[in-house]
Amino acid sequence: MKVKKFSKKPENFKERSGTKPIICYPNNNLEDGNLKILQNARKFLKKIDEITIPPRDAKTFNVKSGNFFRIESVEGPQVGDLNLFQANNFDEKFYSGKTRALYGTHISVGDKMFSSFPYLRSLATITWDTLDWYDYDEDGGSVHDVIGTRCDPYTSKLISGTDYHYCCHSNLIRALVKEKGMKINDAEKIVHDVLNVFMLTGFTNDSKQYFMKSSPARPGDYLEFFAETDLLGVLSACPGGDCGSEHSSDVAKCYPLKVTIWDVDKKYLDGVNFSKISNYTKNHGLD
């Protein structure tokens, strides 16, 4: 935190500061015309599967390229921590940090969930968000962030000294071990920074610390995605519940989450540009 200034302000501080912000990664070129087609296609969706994620636990789900999926609030406000992998290559997984660099702290309709290097392509595009009315509040808070990482037992131990086994990090690992037959160490290596679905978060104005508030999600709310390649998703119902008090404990009231998978007649996807793996040469200046 930048609250204490130990160094002396130089006499020429004015010429060193006060310049205007420049957007690091202009994202206009990411617009591919898909959204209009997808928002028409979503009127013709047919539900083909649904998975319920129990509180303080996680489940895996598969989505075929060209299908849609929704993460739905049921029974009560509940935050979900989402991991996404390319279904045939778990090395290609959601890259929260680069998605944040491209779109900002929170993502919504039209934003793409980019994959890790050396792939860097859209795994999924958000096509509907029943909470986009929330916008940014007076504290700079908003919903569905890519700034939090996921609650985990290591940070919990660091801060509170206790062992807690039902943080999102552990829930995601358990789901991969139980449902995909992975070894615990292999699963732990691929679990990654999440999309915090339904979580209301921001950075405080003064210290710029990560904060959370009670989620505005209510039963019936959902976030909808279009899969641009075959996906394995893993979703944890966070032990923080609506994340209005605390996480990494059994204190908060928690609810299940539902994932639904939707098919659509391919004729409605005519003209959609499916994302492609980066064609960067990968020689990194060594040739």
Ligand SMILES: [Zn+2]
């Ligand atoms: Zn969590």
